[in-house]
Amino acid sequence: MPLIQRVMIVGGTHGNEFTGAYLIKKFEQHPHLVHRASFETITLLANPKAFLAVRRYIDKDLNRCFQQVELQDLTLSSYEDIRAKEINYFFGANGKTPVDAILDIHTTTANMGLTVITDEHPFNLRLAAYLQSINPLVNVYVLPQSEQEYSLPSICKFGCTIEVGAVAQGLLQADLFRQTEALIDTALNYLEQYNQAEILSFDSKLTFYQHHGTIDYPRNESGEIQAMIHPQLHFQDYKSLTPGAPMFLTFDGEAIAYEGASTVYPVFINEAAYYEKGIAMCITQRQQAIF
Amino acid sequence: MPLIQRVMIVGGTHGNEFTGAYLIKKFEQHPHLVHRASFETITLLANPKAFLAVRRYIDKDLNRCFQQVELQDLTLSSYEDIRAKEINYFFGANGKTPVDAILDIHTTTANMGLTVITDEHPFNLRLAAYLQSINPLVNVYVLPQSEQEYSLPSICKFGCTIEVGAVAQGLLQADLFRQTEALIDTALNYLEQYNQAEILSFDSKLTFYQHHGTIDYPRNESGEIQAMIHPQLHFQDYKSLTPGAPMFLTFDGEAIAYEGASTVYPVFINEAAYYEKGIAMCITQRQQAIF
Structure with missing residues (x-):
């Protein structure tokens, strides 16, 4: 694999996620x-x-504007469509100054702590494993490349999305700001050591959460939500959810159970920006791998 | 005092505060x-x-559009200006169906729990004292009438603002939704008992927090914030802040202390919507009164 020549740190892909922007x-x-x-x-x-x-x-959501077919489509001219094309012209594979790796900083209203979202490329998984070895509180959420080819980081092969929460939109939380900064620092160190062909020795057992689908809120015919995340599930990202456990609570106070066949590990529980996307939570399976 | 003939419950004065709207x-x-x-x-x-x-x-902020001079000003025609006038035409003192009391439901990203914001009118203070006697977790924040004459509830004499948090914008949190509903129920019961001239016996000692001013974030010449709420102050609404205690943390990691002369009790700490208003927190003094 060639050396990394240019790394891009991105913030404010979503304008109300202040941690990355600041x-x-x-x-x-x-x-x-x-x-x-x-x-x-x-x-x-x-x-x-x-x-x-x-x-x-x-x-429209900038982080959904980077599919190749859309980047080539001159008829798409919303602010975010144009901005996506501009970013791609500069930093994409055929751009003026192509970048080799991207660290894209996001926040979430879900209680996901310090999360690294990555595809299944061995280089990226190994980066994630290193970040987790340095800080065991780092959660790793693996989303297949096919599920994020519309995202900003998809314009290059390497890197990851940093997703930090719980943080409300439009504000800064000092503790998470500092933890995010430390995570970026560690990721840059990893890329530097990779370039210098240093053999990094670290605990090579990676615990990760493999994306397995999404679940929407119960809605009526008009699309209005009819229930909230159940208090027992609220803020329980990365915890096991077993069949029969309460998942939603209707406005009338009735619990709705998780009806899946097996235990899953929800993430992005009650992410504010996902109400409009029809996502109450994402479902994952917990796995381990040796690197 | 005359009887209460019409009570209005209001939600969604701010469109991204879902608890009241739902x-x-x-x-x-x-x-x-x-x-x-x-x-x-x-x-x-x-x-x-x-x-x-x-x-x-x-x-513009609808809850700042209700000053009498603005309600009479035909040149003000933003969406919220027109909406404020419409609400006043229907429900204000000289409206079609004037209301005698308003319960206006809000949420905040600050950790204010169940808060009742009221002016100093004895009727409203007594309502607040009753709510606190039924649920001792209810906080009472007293804001002089002169400080809220621009607010929606100012179109009538009686009632209060219900402010619930911490909740991020654009989402529902089931536990706080239910607690808010219970608080509204209790407030309606109080008004009903008042009308029926029932002597309500309740613990008449009210603990409240009297508004005393606001503090902004440290900013540079361009108005950009230069510091965040200090982690030790984060989520500590209604707790004492003593002179010399850390208040902000700069992006470079330097603590900035509270330099006031006496102990205060901050509220609305890190409310997302107040960044643009130049308010990092509101300062109160803790007081007690007998009703």
């Missing part, structure tokens, strides 16, 4: 924090207009 | 829940357009 501002003021000897580090506030408006997006 | 939907489907013998109960989804857009407001 980390980008900090890195731009103090570039030595993200400087490494063997590669160039670029920072990007991905959706500045949405950040100023304190909204996830202006016209 | 409680209004529930009450409209099940009117018996808010029906009382001695008065008429009206429900209002105050900002339906902002609720659909999952935003606090479309053009």
Whole structure:
């Protein structure tokens, strides 16, 4: 595998996720924090207009605009469509200054702690395993490449999404800000050591959560939600959910049970931005692997 | 004092505060829940357009549009200005069906639990004292009438704002939804008993927090914030803050202390919607009174 020449740290892909946006501002003021000897580090506030408006997006979700067919489609001209194409022209594989790895910083209203979202590429899984070995509180959520080919990080092969929560939209939480910064620092160190062909020795057992689908809220014919996340499931991301356990609570106070056949591990439970996407939670299976 | 003839329960004054909006939907489907013998109960989804857009407001904060001079100003024609005037035409003192009391349901990203915000009118303070006597977890935040004459509840003399948190914007949290519903139920019971001239006997010692000002984030010349709420202050609403205690943490990791002369009790700490208003927290003084 060739060396990593250019790494891009991204924040504010969603304008109301402040942690990433303010980390980008900090890195731009103090570039030595993200400087490494063997590669160039670029920072990007991905959706500045949405950040100023304190909204996830202006016209559509920027992190769903990066499918190749859409990037080539001149008829798509929303603010986010144009911005996605601009980012791709600069930093995509055939861009002016293509990047080899992306670290894209997000926050979630779900209680996902420090989460690394990655595809199944061995390089990325090994990066995730390293981050977990340095900080055992790091959760790793594996989403097949086919499920995220519309995302910003999909414009290059390597890297991951950093997803931190629970944080409400439109605000900063100092403890998670600092933990996210430390995670970026560790990821940059890993890429640097990779470039220098240092054999990193670390606990090679990775615990990860493999994406297995999504579950929507109960809704009426008009699409209005009819229930909330059950209090027993609230904030229980990465905990086991067994068949028969309460999942939702209707507005009238009736519990609705999880009816699957086997135990699963939900994540993105009660993510505010997913109400409109028809997702009350994502379902995963817990797995381990040796690296 | 005359009897209460009409009570209005309001939700969705801010479109991304779902608890109130979905409680209004529930009450409209099940009117018996808010029906009382001695008065008429009206429900209002105050900002339906902002609720659909999952935003606090479309053009400007509806809960700042109710000053009498603005309500009379025909040149003010933003969506929220017009909506405020419409609400006032229907339910204000000189409206078609004036209401005597308003219960306006809000949520906050601050950790304020179940809070009743009221002015100093003895009737409202006594209502607050009753709510606290039924549920000792109810916090009472007293804001002088002069500080909230722009708010929706200011169109009538009686009632209060219910402020519940911590809840992120754009989502529902089942436990707080149910606690808010119970609080509304108790408030309606109080108004009913008042009308029936029943002498309510309850623990008459009210603990409340008197508004004393606001504190902004440290900012640079461009108005950009330079620090976050300090982790030791995060979520510590209604707890004492003593001179010298850490208040903010700069992005570079430097603590900034509270420099006031005396102990205060901050509330609305890290409310997302207040970043743009220049408020990092509101400062109160803890007091007690007998009713």
